[in-house]
Amino acid sequence: MFLAGPASARGTLHGVVELREKVVLVTGGTGGIGKETARGLVRLGARVVVTGRDPGRAAAVAEELGVDALIADVTRQRDLRALAETVGERYGGLYALINNAGVHPPRRELTEDGVESAFAGNVLAPYLLTRLLLPALRRGAAGGTARVVNITGGVPRGRLDPGNLQAERRFTGWLTDTQYNRTKLAMMAVSRTQAERYGGPDIAVTVAYPGHADTPMTRALPIRTYPVLLRPVVPLVRPLMPLLWSDASRPARTAVRVVAADAANGVYVGMNGRRARWPAATTDPAVRDLLWTMCERLAPA
Numbered sequence: 001m002f003l004a005g006p007a008s009a010r011g012t013l014h015g016v017v018e019l020r021e022k023v024v025l026v027t028g029g030t031g032g033i034g035k036e037t038a039r040g041l042v043r044l045g046a047r048v049v050v051t052g053r054d055p056g057r058a059a060a061v062a063e064e065l066g067v068d069a070l071i072a073d074v075t076r077q078r079d080l081r082a083l084a085e086t087v088g089e090r091y092g093g094l095y096a097l098i099n100n101a102g103v104h105p106p107r108r109e110l111t112e113d114g115v116e117s118a119f120a121g122n123v124l125a126p127y128l129l130t131r132l133l134l135p136a137l138r139r140g141a142a143g144g145t146a147r148v149v150n151i152t153g154g155v156p157r158g159r160l161d162p163g164n165l166q167a168e169r170r171f172t173g174w175l176t177d178t179q180y181n182r183t184k185l186a187m188m189a190v191s192r193t194q195a196e197r198y199g200g201p202d203i204a205v206t207v208a209y210p211g212h213a214d215t216p217m218t219r220a221l222p223i224r225t226y227p228v229l230l231r232p233v234v235p236l237v238r239p240l241m242p243l244l245w246s247d248a249s250r251p252a253r254t255a256v257r258v259v260a261a262d263a264a265n266g267v268y269v270g271m272n273g274r275r276a277r278w279p280a281a282t283t284d285p286a287v288r289d290l291l292w293t294m295c296e297r298l299a300p301a
Helices: 032-043 055-065 077-091 117-141 179-198 228-244 249-260 285-298
Strands: 023-026 047-052 068-071 096-099 146-151 203-208 267-269
Touching: 023 032, 032 047, 032 055, 032 249, 047 055, 047 077, 055 068, 068 077, 077 117, 096 117, 096 249, 117 146, 117 179, 117 203, 117 285, 146 179, 146 249, 179 203, 179 285, 203 249, 249 267
Parallel strands: 023 047, 023 096, 047 068, 096 146, 146 203, 203 267
Antiparallel strands: none
């Protein structure tokens, strides 16, 4: 658990916040790490709301975990706006928003808003939903500090090419360069700006890296989704994934800790529950400004 303080400080999470009856929204909470995150928060007494695209899976999770479930596709801005409106009307205040939903398409595809789908789901969705829910988060803080937890994933490192943010030139590279990894890295850069603009006594913005799990999303990935040099070994590694990463509750603990610990704004938490060093690409002010301007233009609140 981690100490509040400067974003550059190191340390583990500490302190336990009373979550009983506090409303927590988990996007992408109908399966995988998101579902286990919801389960962990329910055990701590939170009133959990999950989102998912599939009504059947949403209903099943609501019954299994005793949570509320809302239907939304995070790649569609109309769904995000409707979701934010419903949350504000139904719950009033929101103690924590966990932007967990991840989008990992096999090829470059455009959404109905004309945005590359991985960028839409992994970058624009956390940006827009957080912005739309700021009033609910401030109400939910109730004299304390509400949380925005943006979940990163894949291999979020490397550089961010201003000319390829929506995979305009290249979708998948040779080793770790994939659009999924790039968009998760871009989300982290945007999160740092969110922390600067929104962070304060009533809101803390944190990025969490939970680690890996054998989830429905990872199992459904076609081989062409992987970097070129890794494709030959994917069929050899896949049978091991259920053995190595079968327990999705372990990575889910990272997000649960961030919500339940003392608040810290502008912090990146690794899968060991400790503060980690931000990837170098997220420190470039020119790239961060470009990404923020793109988000404002592509997803006006």
